Amino acid sequence: MTPTSPINTDQAVESNAWIDPAPSPLLLLLGERTDTQSERGVDCPGALPAPSDPDLAARARAAKDTLGDRVFVLGHHYQRDEVVEFADVMGDSFKLAREAAARPDAEFIVFCGVHFMAESADILTSADQKVILPDLAAGCSMADMAAINQVEDAWRTLENAGIAASTLPVTYMNSSAAIKAFTGRHGGTVCTSSNAATSLDWAFESAEHVLFLPDQHLGRNTAIGDLGMKPEDCVAFDPRKPGGGLTPDELRAAKMILWRGHCSVHGRFTPECVDDMRARVPGVNVIVHPECKREVVEKADFVGSTEGIIKALAAAEPGSAWAIGTELNLVKRLAEQNPDQRVLFLDKTVCYCSTMNRIDLPHLTWALESLVAGNVVDQIEVDPDTAHWARVALDRMLALPGA
Numbered sequence: 001m002t003p004t005s006p007i008n009t010d011q012a013v014e015s016n017a018w019i020d021p022a023p024s025p026l027l028l029l030l031g032e033r034t035d036t037q038s039e040r041g042v043d044c045p046g047a048l049p050a051p052s053d054p055d056l057a058a059r060a061r062a063a064k065d066t067l068g069d070r071v072f073v074l075g076h077h078y079q080r081d082e083v084v085e086f087a088d089v090m091g092d093s094f095k096l097a098r099e100a101a102a103r104p105d106a107e108f109i110v111f112c113g114v115h116f117m118a119e120s121a122d123i124l125t126s127a128d129q130k131v132i133l134p135d136l137a138a139g140c141s142m143a144d145m146a147a148i149n150q151v152e153d154a155w156r157t158l159e160n161a162g163i164a165a166s167t168l169p170v171t172y173m174n175s176s177a178a179i180k181a182f183t184g185r186h187g188g189t190v191c192t193s194s195n196a197a198t199s200l201d202w203a204f205e206s207a208e209h210v211l212f213l214p215d216q217h218l219g220r221n222t223a224i225g226d227l228g229m230k231p232e233d234c235v236a237f238d239p240r241k242p243g244g245g246l247t248p249d250e251l252r253a254a255k256m257i258l259w260r261g262h263c264s265v266h267g268r269f270t271p272e273c274v275d276d277m278r279a280r281v282p283g284v285n286v287i288v289h290p291e292c293k294r295e296v297v298e299k300a301d302f303v304g305s306t307e308g309i310i311k312a313l314a315a316a317e318p319g320s321a322w323a324i325g326t327e328l329n330l331v332k333r334l335a336e337q338n339p340d341q342r343v344l345f346l347d348k349t350v351c352y353c354s355t356m357n358r359i360d361l362p363h364l365t366w367a368l369e370s371l372v373a374g375n376v377v378d379q380i381e382v383d384p385d386t387a388h389w390a391r392v393a394l395d396r397m398l399a400l401p402g403a
């Protein structure tokens, strides 16, 4: 892990100050020999420049300048500062997919984010544009929790329970292209953390049940917090158990059938984190991402997507204190960008998204320099049939009110 930016310690509180961890051996693997069965890609074939090279930033800048308008670099809010510096635009996964689609003249879209985001960009861009993920091992552990064969098995379970015809799949953006395509084929839509309520309202206009993939917490928080459902309207479908671990009667009685997936980063926040923070910082505003568990969201003052959290901070009263429950790179940047507020990280320990962090300056430099040399590396290509049906689901989302 590279050093992080200096922190204004006035903005951090005792033990809740972020901590720079020692380099993790996992991160130092730099993407070699990854799981071919997962949502992520395979080997990172590159001869990466040394992270210690003092000229790395200058090399990346020179390569980007040489490529000029041929390249467009997208950066997710959870990316490291050393990468953000090279992003032409920053955003959440939804905004970045749209930004990619809005750049038909860019020959190369370099996506500094994770695999499912780059897939969505490939689906939404033209066939002659190339989307590059600088480290193919930058996957998403949540997206990996729903494999297409598991989802097809689950659908057969719903058919056997007699409810498939009255069920629509709704999949979070954080899912593989194959699952988005499954959703498109079965009449459903994609959602993001900022439009999950709109997507579910749309689905329940014509369906009695929703199969929500793959994040149980976003599904539960939206169903209960926004649609006013009761906890007992939701069941968790465990793909590792026969029948999802549910009886046909339990499936038939449920409105929301929640895939038992979660984000390991947001799963770190607990109700005790909120209690502890409130005890030490009276008057603090607690804002958390909807990927947090229900009991955390219930204790928070606000719940918001990454874009929602950024907007809340931008609109906040000067001098107010905010404890934020989301990925640490974003929280650190919010502290730097809002010096008139006291910005705190909700957990006591470090909470980076390790897969987002795989995109670092050596990988970005390598990808850009390879393009200058005429080698397209780490390209993300979704096969045409999958791309077609995934696009159907994405277009349904884009047609929803407010999109």
Ligand code: 13P
Binding pocket: 091, 092, 093, 094, 173, 174, 192, 193, 194, 263, 291, 305, 306, 307
């Ligand atoms: P956004 O949809 O807000 O970009 O979030 C993506 C994500 O992975 C959150 O953990």
Ligand code: SF4
Binding pocket: 114, 139, 140, 141, 142, 143, 174, 263, 264, 265, 266, 291, 327, 353, 354, 355, 356
């Ligand atoms: Fe996936 Fe969680 Fe990382 Fe987001 S923060 S990319 S959901 S693992």
